Amino acid sequence: MLNFHNNYENAMSMPASLQEEFEAILDSSFDGIHITDGQGVTLFYNKACERIEGLNKEEVIGVNVQRLVDQGVYPNSLALKVLETKMPMTQLQKVNGKEIMVSAKPIFINGQITRVVMNSRDITELNLLKQELSHEKMIKEQYQTELEFIRTEKMPSHIVCESLEMQKMMDLIFTVSNVDSSILIQGESGVGKEVISRFIHKKSKRKEGPFIKIDCGAIPENLLESELFGYEKGAFTGADKNGKVGLIELAHGGTLFLDEIGELQLSLQVKLLRVLQDREVVRVGGKAPIKVDIRIIAATNKELEKMIKDKTFREDLYYRLNVVPLNVPPLRERKRDIYPLIQKVLKKFNEKYSLQKEIHPDAIKLLIDYEWPGNIRELENVIERLVVTSKDNTIDLERLPANMKRENKFYKPDSQLSYKEVMEAYEREFLKEKLAKVKNIARMAEELKIDESTVRRKLKKLNIPVKSVI
Ligand SMILES: Nc1ncnc2c1ncn2[C@@H]1O[C@H](COP(=O)(O)OP(=O)(O)OP(=O)(O)O)[C@@H](O)[C@H]1O
Numbered sequence: 132m133l134n135f136h137n138n139y140e141n142a143m144s145m146p147a148s149l150q151e152e153f154e155a156i157l158d159s160s161f162d163g164i165h166i167t168d169g170q171g172v173t174l175f176y177n178k179a180c181e182r183i184e185g186l187n188k189e190e191v192i193g194v195n196v197q198r199l200v201d202q203g204v205y206p207n208s209l210a211l212k213v214l215e216t217k218m219p220m221t222q223l224q225k226v227n228g229k230e231i232m233v234s235a236k237p238i239f240i241n242g243q244i245t246r247v248v249m250n251s252r253d254i255t256e257l258n259l260l261k262q263e264l265s266h267e268k269m270i271k272e273q274y275q276t277e278l279e280f281i282r283t284e285k286m287p288s289h290i291v292c293e294s295l296e297m298q299k300m301m302d303l304i305f306t307v308s309n310v311d312s313s314i315l316i317q318g319e320s321g322v323g324k325e326v327i328s329r330f331i332h333k334k335s336k337r338k339e340g341p342f343i344k345i346d347c348g349a350i351p352e353n354l355l356e357s358e359l360f361g362y363e364k365g366a367f368t369g370a371d372k373n374g375k376v377g378l379i380e381l382a383h384g385g386t387l388f389l390d391e392i393g394e395l396q397l398s399l400q401v402k403l404l405r406v407l408q409d410r411e412v413v414r415v416g417g418k419a420p421i422k423v424d425i426r427i428i429a430a431t432n433k434e435l436e437k438m439i440k441d442k443t444f445r446e447d448l449y450y451r452l453n454v455v456p457l458n459v460p461p462l463r464e465r466k467r468d469i470y471p472l473i474q475k476v477l478k479k480f481n482e483k484y485s486l487q488k489e490i491h492p493d494a495i496k497l498l499i500d501y502e503w504p505g506n507i508r509e510l511e512n513v514i515e516r517l518v519v520t521s522k523d524n525t526i527d528l529e530r531l532p533a534n535m536k537r538e539n540k541f542y543k544p545d546s547q548l549s550y551k552e553v554m555e556a557y558e559r560e561f562l563k564e565k566l567a568k569v570k571n572i573a574r575m576a577e578e579l580k581i582d583e584s585t586v587r588r589k590l591k592k593l594n595i596p597v598k599s600v601i
Contacts, residue, residue, distance in 0.1 A: 163231075163251035167210045169244045171196045183253045185227035209235040210247040217244060229255045290326060291472050294465035300327075300457060307455045308334035313407065315392075315452045316430040318459030321508030324430040325390060327459065332386040337426055340385030343378050348391035356399055362415035379412050382425045392452065393433030393444065400445045407451045427452065462503040462510065469499045469510070476511050480518040488518050491527040493554060496561065501535050559593040562586075566595065 154175075157164050163180035167173050176191045186204065196208040206224060212235070213220055219236040232254050238246040292301050307314065308331050316324045325344070332342045350358055361377030379387060389395070395403065406412055407427065411420035429452045438444035462469060473495060481488055490498070503509055513535075517526045528536070569575050572590075576583040590597055 163249070165191075165210075165249040165251065167196060167247045167249075169214065169246070171208065171210050171214055171247070174246070180251065183227070183229065183231060183251055209233050210249060213237050213247050214244055223254075224251075229253050230258055290323070290330060291468050291475060293471050294460075294467040296460045296465045297468060300459065303455075303457065304331055305334065307331070309336060311426045312454040313427045313429070313452050314455045314457060315435075315449075316428065316457045316459060317435070318430075318432065318457075319461045319504075319506055320432045321506035322459040322461055323507055324432075324459055325388070327457065328386070328388045328428040328430060331428060332388075332426075335386065335426065337385050341382055342386050342388065343382040344388040344390060345378050346390045348394035352396055355396070356402070357415050359399065360402065360412050360415055363417040365416070374414065377412060377414060379406060379425065380414075380421060380423055383423050384425075386426045386428060389427065389429040391431060392429040393431040393435060393438060397443070397445065400448050404445065404448045404451060407448070462506045466499060469503075470495065472507060472510055473498055473514060476514040477518065480515050484519060486518060487524060488521065489525050490517070491525050493528045493557060494526055494531055496557070497528060497531055497535060555593065558589070559595060562589060562593060563595050566590070566597070572597070 157175065158178045160177060160179055163183045164175065164177045165173065165180050166175040172193065172195050173191045176186075176188050180191075181187060184204075191199070196205065196210050199205050200208050200211070205226060209220055209222055209224070214237070217237055219234070221232070221234040224231045224233055230253070231251050233249055233251045235247055235249040237244045238248060290301075292298055304327065314328070314331065316327060318324050329342060332338060345359065347355065357375065357377070359377050359379055361375045361380055364374040389403075406423070409420070410424065411422055413420050435444050435449050435453075439446045439449055462472075473490065477488065477490060480486070498510075498513075505512070513532060516532075517530055521530045565575055565579070566572075569578065572586050573583055576586045579586070587597075589595075
């Protein structure tokens with residue numbers, strides 16, 4: 132300390148009180164400050180250096196750093212290197228078991244090095260944090276890869292599920308596939324209830340077993356009971372003399388899919404309830420119950436809750452079936468699925484009829500906007516009809532069914548607008564809506580898969596203001 136004072140006083144002619152204040156400031160630094168003279172003798176060594184290097188000022192001040200290197204305190208000395216090279220230097224050093232980043236700078240007076248100022252910082256903790264962070268990052272990346280793998284691996288290629296609504300449903304489906312709980316799938320006609328139920332079966336541990344579908348609405352009432360439960364020989368006139376195994380029994384070891392469960396007559400609802408409770412069937416005309424190991428998935432487009440109120444559906448059966456409820460949203464509530472569905476269905480029918488039809492983007496826009504009361508089945512029918520009836524290779528707006536065009540606000544068959552004007556109005560509305568949503572031209576271009584310059588040109592041409600847009 133004295134050395135520093137004396138030398139500093141000589142060099143800077145600083146009053147004693149100022150020196151003390153200056154020293155206190157340097158001592159309060161979080162980073163180590165170590166100053167040597169032009170020979171490598173330590174003049175100043177602050178408190179942070181003591182903390183970082185584990186030495187006392189008394190052990191260091193007035194001592195040449197070469198001696199500390201010789202004693203093995205420092206692996207090498209950056210001050211000596213700087214004195215040798217006359218250049219500022221930075222290096223990592225291991226001192227006192229810590230990783231230390233040291234920077235050293237020479238101070239010249241009249242071309243001679245009079246001081247070397249070293250700053251040191253303990254980066255052990257920083258390194259630990261960095262390691263932890265990179266470990267966390269690695270784990271996150273690992274999870275992301277796994278998640279991606281699970282998603283692509285598990286997502287069935289034949290089921291379109293781009294929309295958030297369908298993805299949520301698929302997540303639930305994967306969770307419930309491997310348990311035997313009964314599932315009740317509700318949703319409008321043609322939303323994919325059967326597709327989903329077949330998929331659940333395929334993903335379940337029963338996949339090697341049978342998948343038996345019973346359309347409760349399609350089998351005449353008087354036949355349904357014997358179809359479902361089977362019958363013993365001679366059970367009734369006209370019956371097969373050997374008797375018959377019912378569909379429930381046939382589903383043993385697999386899945387029984389009861390489609391249109393809302394159509395099941397009340398008397399059979401009671402019998403079905405018994406099957407669900409006891410996992411047994413008694414054939415028509417038989418007495419002995421037969422054990423069945425089945426998983427039941429029921430589906431309906433009827434509002435069973437309302438039917439319960441009307442006393443046309445049994446509440447107890449409803450609760451037995453509705454252990455896991457799956458509500459498949461209609462297509463109009465999962466617009467993001469429409470475009471991939473159109474592509475998928477178009478490909479299917481192009482292959483089926485050996486054609487190469489395309490759909491014009493304007494027509495696609497209208498197909499996406501349409502409300503699809505008949506859902507995916509209706510969409511399949513419309514696309515098939517368009518594929519087989521259009522003469523041109525590109526199916527344009529004009530070819531779409533009249534009811535769809537009527538729903539579209541720009542298409543008014545009796546309006547005086549030309550085709551070009553209708554298209555422009557449509558384009559303007561579409562771009563305006565898109566711009567209002569994304570508020571960023573670059574993003575808009577990216578989402579629409581066109582150049583940014585094209586977006587700007589179109590906006591200008593269609594007089595769409597771009598104020599407050601990035
Ligand atoms: N997510 C989907 N991805 C691709 N195609 C689908 C999807 N969902 C349904 N489909 C197709 O839509 C059509 C109707 O599906 P499905 O028969 O499963 O509907 P549903 O709800 O059971 O109809 P319904 O109530 O009339 O019995 C089928 O041709 C099916 O292949």
